[in-house]
Amino acid sequence: HEGRAAIRYNGKEIIKGNYWNQYVKAHLFPKDDTYERRMHEGFPFIDNTALELGVFDQRCFYQAFDEFENQNIDKxxxxxxxxxxxxxxxxxxxGKRRLISMRNFMEDQPPVFQEIYAIRVHHEGL
Structure with missing residues (x-):
């Protein structure tokens, strides 16, 4: 069965999505250079727009974790x-040094990534 996926922190869902949104909200995608990629790939193209619209499901998490698990952290x-x-x-x-060095480019990152980064930095005491 298809379902939903979320990342929660302190009872708040920071990101959330479900299978149904892939169809219901597809018309909300901006007609930019990623539009064709979004419409024709087996897994949705996951960027800030997809996360804001909730246009992903548990399969996207599995696919993302598989990619994450099978490559080095730098990639x-x-x-x-x-x-x-x-x-x-x-x-x-x-680690802490890498997190500190990431501050330099954080303003260029999507809001949800900035929020996750801020949570991690907070818990590292930085």
Whole structure:
């Protein structure tokens, strides 16, 4: 069965999505350079727009985790898949020094990634 997926923190769903949204909200996608990719790939193209609209499901999490698990942390941190990047920034292999150095480019990152990063930095006491 198809279902939903979410990342929760302190009782709040930071990101959430479900299978149904892939069809119901498809018309809300901007007609930009990623539009064709979104409409024709087996798994939705996961960027900030997809996460904001909730246009992903548990299969996207499984696929993202598979990608994350089978490549080094450096590749995961620059992945096109925002969920992979989120998994990477939560990974303990990204230490305090790396987290500090990431501050320099955080303003260029999507809001949900910034929120996850801020949670991790907070828990590292930085």
């Amino acid at each position: 995961s941190l620059v992945s096109d898949n925002l969920i992979v990047r989120i998994f990477a920034v939560l990974d303990r292999r990204v």
